[in-house]
Structure formats: structure tokens, C-alpha cells
Amino acid sequence: MNPSLTCSCPAHSPMRPVALAEGLLAVQCDDCHGMLMDMDDWRAWKAGDASRVPQAVDDEVIEVFDATAVRHCPECQRLMQRLRMSAGPDFRVDRCVACQNLWFDQGEWRAIVSRGLAGRLDEMLSDGWQRRLQTEVVREARVAALRRRYGDVCIDELDRIRAWLDTQPHRDELLALLRAD
Ligand SMILES: [Zn+2]
Numbered sequence: 001m002n003p004s005l006t007c008s009c010p011a012h013s014p015m016r017p018v019a020l021a022e023g024l025l026a027v028q029c030d031d032c033h034g035m036l037m038d039m040d041d042w043r044a045w046k047a048g049d050a051s052r053v054p055q056a057v058d059d060e061v062i063e064v065f066d067a068t069a070v071r072h073c074p075e076c077q078r079l080m081q082r083l084r085m086s087a088g089p090d091f092r093v094d095r096c097v098a099c100q101n102l103w104f105d106q107g108e109w110r111a112i113v114s115r116g117l118a119g120r121l122d123e124m125l126s127d128g129w130q131r132r133l134q135t136e137v138v139r140e141a142r143v144a145a146l147r148r149r150y151g152d153v154c155i156d157e158l159d160r161i162r163a164w165l166d167t168q169p170h171r172d173e174l175l176a177l178l179r180a181d
Contacts, residue, residue, distance in 0.1 A: 011032065026038075037101065038099070039102060050119075053119035055116060057113070064107035064108055065107055066105050071103055073103075080095055081096075091105065143155070
């Protein structure tokens with residue numbers, strides 16, 4: 001990582017080296033506390049001693065300050081891609097495809113670590129993973145719309161009936177019975 005980078009936040013502070021884990025260095029802005037990591041550094045770290053990859057931390061609550069504005073790569077100034085880390089109302093990390101840099105807003109790396117995902121960044125950033133998240137987002141939006149329309153009590157009851165039906169060996173016959181008068 002280029003040691004003379006300045007942050008793209010309004011303070012334009014110089015970015016200083018920071019250890020993300022044992023053997024994994026990135027640079028951090030003193031002002032906004034954002035961090036920039038080179039995916040090549042991560043890959044080398046991942047390929048090394050597996051015991052350095054931190055384990056998930058149960059029930060750790062992390063405050064994440066996910067910036068919603070588009071970000072420019074501090075290294076090449078190109079626009080960074082925003083990539084989902086989960087389907088929920090969560091946070092996204094920014095990636096510069098050209099430089100293979102990842103940007104973590106304050107708390108984001110810690111949140112990734114606490115979920116046990118520090119060693120799985122390549123999977124999470126893959127097209128397949130991102131597509132699956134997108135599908136999940138669409139599905140969750142559909143369920144939320146149904147709940148607004150019919151109410152939680154109705155949808156909960158529907159879920160309960162569906163779960164019960166799925167356990168029945170004659171599910172389709174029961175469904176047909178239900179539709180018949
Ligand atoms: Zn870049």
C-alpha cells in the first residue's frame with residue numbers, strides 16, 4: 001500500500017499504517033477512521049498461517065458508520081463500487097476494481113471480523129455471492145410489502161400454516177382440500 005495516500009474525506013488527512021489482524025496491514029485516516037486495504041495483501045495474509053484469521057465473536061454489537069456517499073479510491077481517484085455485506089439493512093464496503101483496494105468505513109472491518117467473515121472476503125465480493133444477496137434483498141422487500149398490506153398477524157399465521165404443510169406427506173392433497181369448498 002502506497003504510504004503517502006491521503007484520505008478522500010473532507011479532512012484529506014494522510015493515511016497511516018494500521019494492523020487489521022496479525023500480519024495484515026492497511027492504512028487508516030485519523031480523521032474519519034476509514035481504512036483502505038489492498039486485496040493482494042489480504043490474499044497473501046489468507047494464504048499464510050490460518051491461525052491468524054480471527055474467529056467470529058458471538059453477540060458483539062458493532063457500531064458501523066456506513067457512509068452512503070459514493071467514494072473515490074484514495075489511490076487512483078476512480079469511483080469505487082459499493083458491495084453489500086449482507087441482505088439486511090446493513091453496510092457496504094467500497095471496492096476499487098482497478099487497484100483491488102477495499103475501503104472500510106469506521107466499524108465495518110470490526111463487524112466483518114465479529115461475524116467470522118474476515119477470511120471469506122473473496123467469496124463475499126464474488127459475483128455469485130453478490131447475486132445471492134441481491135435475490136435475498138428482493139425477497140425480503142416482497143415479504144415486507146406483504147406484511148404492510150396484510151398485517152403481521154396474517155403473515156405470521158400464513159408462515160405457520162406453510163411450515164406445518166411442509167411437514168405433511170400429503171401436502172398437495174391438503175392444499176387442494178383447502179381450496180375446495
Ligand atoms: Zn483505485
